[in-house]
Amino acid sequence: MTGGGLFITFEGIDGSGKSTQARLLAEHLRSQGRDIVLTREPGGAPGAEEIRKLLVEGEPARWSPECEILLFTAARRDHLERTILPALASGKVVISDRFADSTRVYQGVARAGLRGLVDKLHKLMIGREPDLTFIIDMDPEQALSRGLARQSGEDRFEDFGLPFQQALRQGFLDLAAEFPARCRVIDGNRPVDAIAADVLAAVQEGAA
Numbered sequence: 001m002t003g004g005g006l007f008i009t010f011e012g013i014d015g016s017g018k019s020t021q022a023r024l025l026a027e028h029l030r031s032q033g034r035d036i037v038l039t040r041e042p043g044g045a046p047g048a049e050e051i052r053k054l055l056v057e058g059e060p061a062r063w064s065p066e067c068e069i070l071l072f073t074a075a076r077r078d079h080l081e082r083t084i085l086p087a088l089a090s091g092k093v094v095i096s097d098r099f100a101d102s103t104r105v106y107q108g109v110a111r112a113g114l115r116g117l118v119d120k121l122h123k124l125m126i127g128r129e130p131d132l133t134f135i136i137d138m139d140p141e142q143a144l145s146r147g148l149a150r151q152s153g154e155d156r157f158e159d160f161g162l163p164f165q166q167a168l169r170q171g172f173l174d175l176a177a178e179f180p181a182r183c184r185v186i187d188g189n190r191p192v193d194a195i196a197a198d199v200l201a202a203v204q205e206g207a208a
């Protein structure tokens, strides 16, 4: 990790421990003197956070998959323009809790066979991939019980239920196989610190 920005994303099913690991990685790298921007999707910029509310609250059937793709992509474009690209340009490490892989899997695979549409829109409006992506893999039943226990009021996607989460898990594993150069699958069903150590080692290995 010398000079230049580095773009790292965390992906996985709801409740798999992405936010926890993104925060721990940010703390570790900050303690090593790196300039870190810790961010998330949907959101990560004021306008994108407004769009987030439309997406994560309310009834599961509130939006069609096509409308969701447009809203997630609009939020991502705002996040990219206002937060991610400026930070990378000034040499910072950007750590994002979710990014485009979530749309590929949630909207492109698990809800409807719309991956082609997701890819076209990504190419037109986003056109940027992370340097390194951690896919936190774990059993959906366990992850679901962790996620719903939080009672955050942002449970629209958790409310789709277990078969949906199982399809998501497989979707993320398939994605890791599709993009092996940047994706690392991490077993999330372990103590927080053991996972964090693997994540940090992979970042430092990439930097060597």
Ligand code: ADP
Pocket: 012, 013, 014, 015, 016, 017, 018, 019, 020, 021, 146, 147, 150, 188, 189, 190, 191, 192, 195
């Ligand atoms: P996500 O961002 O993927 O939804 P979170 O990091 O918010 O997941 O974690 C979901 C819940 O599970 C939180 O209550 C968190 O404290 C807990 N948690 C996270 N990682 C672990 C772990 N490795 N073992 C047990 N509980 C965990």
Ligand code: TYD
Pocket: 013, 014, 015, 016, 018, 019, 041, 042, 056, 072, 097, 098, 099, 100, 101, 102, 103, 104, 106, 107, 147, 156, 157, 158
């Ligand atoms: P998030 O806040 O990361 O939820 P969690 O902490 O439960 O993992 O994301 C909110 C929800 O939005 C989550 O259920 C996944 C979904 N989502 C998509 O369906 N497509 C996307 O492109 C993104 C970024 C998120």
